[in-house]
Amino acid sequence: MTLHVDRLRSGGLIATYQCQSACPHCLYRGGPGRSPDYVSQEMAAACFAKALSLGCASMHVGGGEPLADPLGLAGVLAAAAETGMHLEYVETSASWYDDADEAVELLTELRAMGLSSLLVSLSPMHNGFVPLRKTLGVLEAARTAGVAVFPWQEHFLADVQAFDPEATHPFAAYLERFGPNYPAEILRRTWIHLGGRAFDLFAPVLGRKPVEAILAEASADCRRELADASHFHMDLYGDYVPGLCSGLACRVDDLGAPLDPERYPILTTLAESGISGFYEYAAALEEYQPLPGGYVNKCELCQDIRRHLTQRGWFESTELAPVEFYAAL
Structure with a gap:
């Protein structure tokens, strides 16, 4: 019997695989070296329509970094409105943030197009590429623009605050500060799907076994x-x-x-x-x-x-x- 996927529950649309970050736990191996290709409005609409036909009434938008191309994201928001797909949230690493006023202006425009909620990544893995200043800046800009936010995962904030908020810090810095078992602690505190780059990140604490x-x-x-x-x-x-x-x-x-x-x-x-x-x-x-x-x-x-x-x-x-x-x- 072959594989048959005839019912979809909850999921997301990967708008692009390109991202300023190359997080060591990234399932899809997003990063700056990936193609800058971004989903077209037509393809987004086709994906939303198929998901709706199989029972999925709401999706999120992820990446890569969806906000790397605001015009492309506007097309995704239009496709969702066109098909009747409810968008739960758009993911962001906050890598695009530069200026508070510009961020508020952008998010206000996107809110008018249908952006209702923003998932802002917050973790030691992301901090290797995105200073905490940018993460907190996006959270504040979204609130000012009237866009709901939820940091993912907020329980890592205290860990990240142990370092300079103006700078990035490689994961090795977290190992040095919190000890070699820190990856195991991360897995106890949050669910991370083991795939992509995550194998190499967590292998030192999980171990590897022979193929047999x-x-x-x-x-x-x-x-x-x-x-x-x-x-x-x-x-x-x-x-x-x-x-x-x-x-x-x-x-x-x-x-x-x-x-x-x-x-x-x-x-x-x-x-x-x-x-x-x-x-x-x-x-x-x-x-x-x-x-x-x-x-x-x-x-x-x-x-x-x-x-x-x-x-x-x-x-x-x-x-x-x-x-x-x-x-x-």
Whole structure:
């Protein structure tokens, strides 16, 4: 039985993968080196319409940095109004903030277009690229403009306030101040999906296991995770990210019906036989060799297999997308 996503609950639209920050926990490996491509109003409307047709009545807008292109964001807000999609919030790292008056003016204009709420990232990981001054500046500007705000996650404020608010501080500075077990404390305090860059950030406290142990512990299939639509994402290219598995994709247009196994061999293999089947598939056809240092979990193994496939020029499907995701692996 192939993968079938026929119901969407709550999710977001990735407006761009470009971001001033390159946070060490970023699931989608956003950063300044990514393409500046931004979702068009037409694509946003198509994604919203598909989500609505599958039962999802509200979404958020994320990235990358959605406010890196205010005109592009205005198009997303227009697409939401056009389709009747309720936008819960727009995410921002506050990297774009420069001047208080300019920020208030921009957010006031966007509020008139439909921006009602802003999620402002606040964490030690973001502080490596965004000074606390900018974060607090965006929070204040939004309140002045009449845009609701919620810092994500506010419980990190005391940690970040231990440093100079005018400067950025790499994560190594937090390790030096709070100790080598600080990443483990972060995982106890907040939920972070282990994917993208997060494997390297948390591996020192979680440890890595040899491939044999990963395969022995893994379930027979990954169908439940891939079909989970409780917090889904669509992106600017018209791709749907199954189960928060960044770097894996199916076309938004193909949602609502069973995926064609010939068009989606990787997703089909994972859904039917799990990471063990995918590992055997890659080892037999593409001479994949596991890393001697092992993996945090089956998801890191899966990501590494997919990295290997892209380096081998594997173009049997469009599932390994966006290709830029794998460039830095």
